[in-house]
Amino acid sequence: MDSQFVRTGPLMELASYPQWLQEIVAACSESRRTVVEHEIFHQMHLGMLPPAAMKRFLTSFWPVIEQFPQYMALNLLKVQYQLGAGHAMARKYLIRNIRVEQNHVEYWIDWSQAHGLSRDDLLFGWRSSNADALSHWCWHTCERDPLPVAMAATNYAIEGTTGEWAALVCNSSLYERGFPENIRKQAMKWLRVHAHYDDTHPWEALEIVATLIGHRPQRRDVAIIESAIVKSYEYMRTAFDDCLAAAATSHMPHKKLGRLEAAPICVSS
Numbered sequence: 001m002d003s004q005f006v007r008t009g010p011l012m013e014l015a016s017y018p019q020w021l022q023e024i025v026a027a028c029s030e031s032r033r034t035v036v037e038h039e040i041f042h043q044m045h046l047g048m049l050p051p052a053a054m055k056r057f058l059t060s061f062w063p064v065i066e067q068f069p070q071y072m073a074l075n076l077l078k079v080q081y082q083l084g085a086g087h088a089m090a091r092k093y094l095i096r097n098i099r100v101e102q103n104h105v106e107y108w109i110d111w112s113q114a115h116g117l118s119r120d121d122l123l124f125g126w127r128s129s130n131a132d133a134l135s136h137w138c139w140h141t142c143e144r145d146p147l148p149v150a151m152a153a154t155n156y157a158i159e160g161t162t163g164e165w166a167a168l169v170c171n172s173s174l175y176e177r178g179f180p181e182n183i184r185k186q187a188m189k190w191l192r193v194h195a196h197y198d199d200t201h202p203w204e205a206l207e208i209v210a211t212l213i214g215h216r217p218q219r220r221d222v223a224i225i226e227s228a229i230v231k232s233y234e235y236m237r238t239a240f241d242d243c244l245a246a247a248a249t250s251h252m253p254h255k256k257l258g259r260l261e262a263a264p265i266c267v268s269s
């Protein structure tokens with residue numbers, strides 16, 4: 001078999017990808033499940049997530065939302081057109097999707113404001129170490145790790161799971177109806193644009209990883225790609241665990257957020 005990978009099957013079917021990549025996806029599936037089926041999204045979906053946990057979630061995930069185009073820009077710096085089809089695909093994908101992300105930061109701010117958070121709360125509010133670890137990890141892998149590793153960790157693992165949990169939250173109107181009607185559309189915009197079980201972006205990222213590495217990867221390539229995907233899932237899960245724990249504790253070292261904990265809420269059960 002030629003060691004070069006050229007996809008011939010459907011983009012969104014795992015069987016279209018090299019055996020080694022299928023095995024990675026299978027090995028990471030349990031870890032992925034802990035993210036997309038996290039309790040926080042079940043409670044959010046039902047409109048029953050306590051306000052303290054909701055606010056903590058919005059502030060915790062904010063750095064990843066804000067920095068996501070920058071992660072892609074760091075990967076774009078690694079692209080060398082002359083290195084073949086995988087690099088050409090990555091170049092096109094990254095340039096196109098940095099542009100797509102342009103408005104998403106503003107949508108996240110709108111969502112947060114609908115829950116009583118200000119811009120300053122997002123920018124300067126307290127986050128748990130686990131929440132910081134997630135964005136630090138994304139920055140680190142995109143700055144230092146090889147292109148297929150960093151794209152697997154972010155464009156495949158983070159974007160892929162985000163599309164799924166956003167779809168879960170949006171697949172009934174329970175959460176949405178917690179917002180007053182006049183702000184509902186604006187509040188739900190970020191979720192709506194990300195809520196796609198059938199989003200092609202994570203699959204395109206997987207195709208780029210497969211094309212960059214080919215059919216005959218070195219053992220260490222397989223090991224670091226698998227571990228990068230699992231790390232993204234684990235950092236997300238622990239950050240989300242902390243958000244749920246926020247509902248049960250009053251540990252808020254930041255004075256301003258302490259005030260916000262007592263702010264009126266927009267979402268009811």
Ligand SMILES: [Fe+2]
Pocket residue numbers: 101104194
């Ligand atoms: Fe986005």
